Amino acid sequence: MIEMKLVSKRFGKINPLSIEEYIKFDGYKNLVNALSMEKTEIIEEVQHAYLRGRGGAGFPAAIKMMALAKETSEDKYIICNADEGEPGNFKDRYLMENDPHQILEGMIISAYATGATKGFIYVRGEYQKSMSLLKWSIDEAKKKGYLGKNILGKKFNFDIEVRSGAGSYVCGEEFALIESIEGNPGRTRVKPPFPTTKGLYGKPTLINNVETLATIPLIIEMGGKEFAKIGTPSSTGTKLISLSGNVKNKGVYEIPFGVPIRDVIYKLGGGIENDRKIKMVQLGGACGPIIPEYMLDMIIDFERFEEFDSKTGAGAIIVMDERFDLFDILLKIVRFFEHESCGKCTPCREGHIQLANLVIKFIERKATVKDMVSLESLARVIHQASLCGLGQTSPTAIISSLKYFRDDYLDRIEHPEKA
Amino acid sequence: MVNLVINNAKVSVEENTSILQAAKQYNMDIPTLCYYEDLNIKSDCRVCVIEVQGKKGLVSACSTPVAEGMVVYTNSPRVLNARKTIVELILSNHDTNCTTCVKNMKCELQTLARNLGIDENRFPSVFERCDIDENNPAIVRNPNLCIKCGRCVDVCKNVQGTNVLATMGRGHTMQVAPVFNEDLNEDFCTFCGQCASVCPVGAITEKDNTDQVWNAIMDSEKHVIVQVAPAVRVSLGEEIDQVVGNIVTGKIVSAMRLLGFDRVFDTDFTADLTIIEEGNELIHRVTTGGVLPMMTSCCPGWISYAETRYPDILDHLSSCKSPQQMFGALAKSYYAEKMNLDPKHVFVVSIMPCTAKKYEAQREEMSVNGVDPDVDVVLTTRELGKMIKQMGINFNGLEEQDFDNPFGITSGAGAIFGATGGVMEAAIRTVYEVVNKKPLENLDFKDLRGLEGIKEAEVDLGGTMVKVAVAHTLANAKVLCDQIRDGKSPYAFIEIMTCPGGCIGGGGQPYGTTNKVRQERINSTYRVDANMKIRKSHENPQVTALYEDYLEKPLGKKSHHLLHTHYHDRKRK
């Protein structure tokens, strides 16, 4: 069985509203253990585990924790990034709706290890159910003494506040998120300084994805070294994969890193609906590469994804069958980013509409070779010169399609008569 | 020191220097667009992106600090391609009708595109025409030209704190617009023009009134007189490619005569007059328990700010009009009488470093006969430069000429009105001597000079040490206003100037105003003062003659009617 239910072990097995059921099912025992450890020990375990961010960037979590730990500010913050807006991704929603306390436990352990004084969970505005569950769980945790002052008798105070998004994908970006919590439009900031030096309200801030934080209790339980034995050397542990599109069994599956994409689609997803053929698969989300069927034996692993010059570790797999046209899909992707761009920097603000115009030329079979060259050049400039992760990853689908679906492009150029 | 390599050259600079500044120190200019010296780093335009070895993407030079061992390329093919693409993208959402654009040949985008060698745009134009905002007397906003660099929002929000302009919307349809997306209006905007001063393109400019002036000059029925503000004489040269800070007073007078003005007068004269009236007003308040601190009232941007944000402290303001308006009032009464002219045929033009003066001139109180404005048209320094070029005048070849009388003799005190702290210093030179009945030994109040936001000094008035303060920019004005509101102000007299550096940094001044430029213009201002024979307003014989001849006495009935005004509570309910 390729599934490995560790972080998702409680999905469907407990009532998410009940802290008692959570506690009964190994809940908060890792917090108790962590509080008896040295703070540096906890971070060391995360380091041994080589836990990498589960929100998309794949940045080593221990490095961020160490950076926050060494800051001497009186106020330090931990933010849980629950602004899951990447199309195709819904695993954070599953975590929040099925096992909210695990996220809280991860945050509290991280706060203790880094000296953070307050936590925020920034949830996208559309996830009303998740927000209610989290707020409820925070109250329950407080009542049991897992949050608040002198947690479990230690000289450790920590509180968590839930904040709502208001319909902006870019607020999943670190500084845009911070700006949003501060009551501003969600536009990123000039870096440096980085959040761990000067983040929320100008204080040192650590931002982690929901799944990353939810994995912390597991690491305390198993020990970092054991955790690192799962998966691959560059990508340790498990990953929640959001599988959607034309597969029979859409949903969230937890697998160890290193599983081939094909296995997820066929062994877990049950194959393609109506037994159609796969035309293309997008990995990671709208910001990820589009690959053809013959590449599906590739394993799910951060290093492999890096080869696409992008960080696509959010883990979505969107399967598209032969009915769908590459350029229709590319246009939808570009329109998404066009709509979500914050507008601050030129390449992203002015570039997406030009990408869209070029893709439309291919849809209408009016494109020339010059257009293909312009498309690739523009996509690369947006990718390289944008100020934040949105622009830096939005052209990935186009760039990958130019590599793997070149024949589709050439067909449009060479056969305008098929329009 | 940090050692790095830029374009294969070894570079050594101080820590925390940006790559942009480091390169500049070694004579390597990296193109920029949204970057503006003395303003916040935005990193918006991405024009200054460069390659740093080891980093996958390109980073902006303006915001990236140097690091030991860094290897930087500012002109690699990847960088040049990115830069060109970025400028093409900006141009694709811009009204590229340059030849009829108000900023033609002065536009930073135009210069950038030319320098990058852009001769074709791969990207079709996607710009959608929208209305131009020109419903106020001072500023014109053309969103069709906006490139979203964010400079205007920065000055409006952080330098002035008036928060009129903001970015609205997001993505491709994002706009920079005034509050509520309405046209600029006097409810919020003080018309200080700092936004126009920093705009790299023609998206925000002053309202152009040069045609009205040409028409008046050509109208044989009109007797057209012009007054020139103190700040203009140390800045106009920049419009004609001269070095910053060149004093060109005499040439301005010559040029005015060539342009066809019937008389050329000096606003410094009425600046001296303002000191007499305001100085006496201060003494009156101090000796009779009047409202203190008294605050200057010659800056229309400040007046607008006070009326809309601090109407509760309006009785602190001096009731004196500004020098511009005192001149206008005298022109349409005293002068017209003296010249045997119907005031309706006297057309008053003023050349100001300021855009808010255009608003001030059309305020309904600024009319002696209650119908016609005392000052008919206000032109900015930039517009005067335009007229000189339109006429084809060889400015640099002009001889120096003198202002006309009866408004031509001035003192150094009048001349320093253009610098922050100048009005205060001018006032002290007179008030000290009137109160203490002895000459002021040191005329130079260095404590009040310079670019510090809020400056203080102490003056001995009749044995009591009195505190005075000077603030420039509205963000600093706010600090002093809040103090007054809280009843905690320790001052007797406060000078407020809206523009950074005072009028020499006004919204109508030549482009490229930075702190370095402001300091140069300020230095020249004090040089003008130092070189003048008369340095105190009350020693100006023409001012004395005016009182003897016409006004009778300071704060007298005639003075009140012509030279003083009142204010309105304009706070939005």
Added chain:
Amino acid sequence: MLLKELLQKYPKKEDQLIEILLEYQNEKIDHYISKEEITEVSKYLDVPESKVCSVLSFYTFFSDKPRGKHIIQVCKDVPCYVSSNIDVLKIIEKELGIRINETTPNQQFTLEFTSCLGCCEAAPAMRINDKIYTHLTADKIKAILSEYKVYM
């Protein structure tokens, strides 16, 4: 609740702006924030009106123009697109007689696009006010809309 009352629930801190706007707008039957309301919030929090305008115009949840009682949002991103056997938008447009970004004459419904709602495993999906509806079929959509027409 009057805006004045609602504001009292919140501390006078700048970072409360978005929460305040969300709660208040949700309560209003026409789901928008008016010019006067912008001024009131701005006064309460001591933030410039231009900033409130800026925030209002940035986030898609907010509107400065009146909208219908029920905001219907249809997803147009890739996972819903490939998982749909129906054209959700066309069905709704036909049922309500309006096009995208329009409001029904009786002010009951406004139709908008939304970016991915994060329930791709149950696509196609749509959102009406705070509720998300998934596994949509033509019949299901019509039934949901009828309920809103009659009961809400």
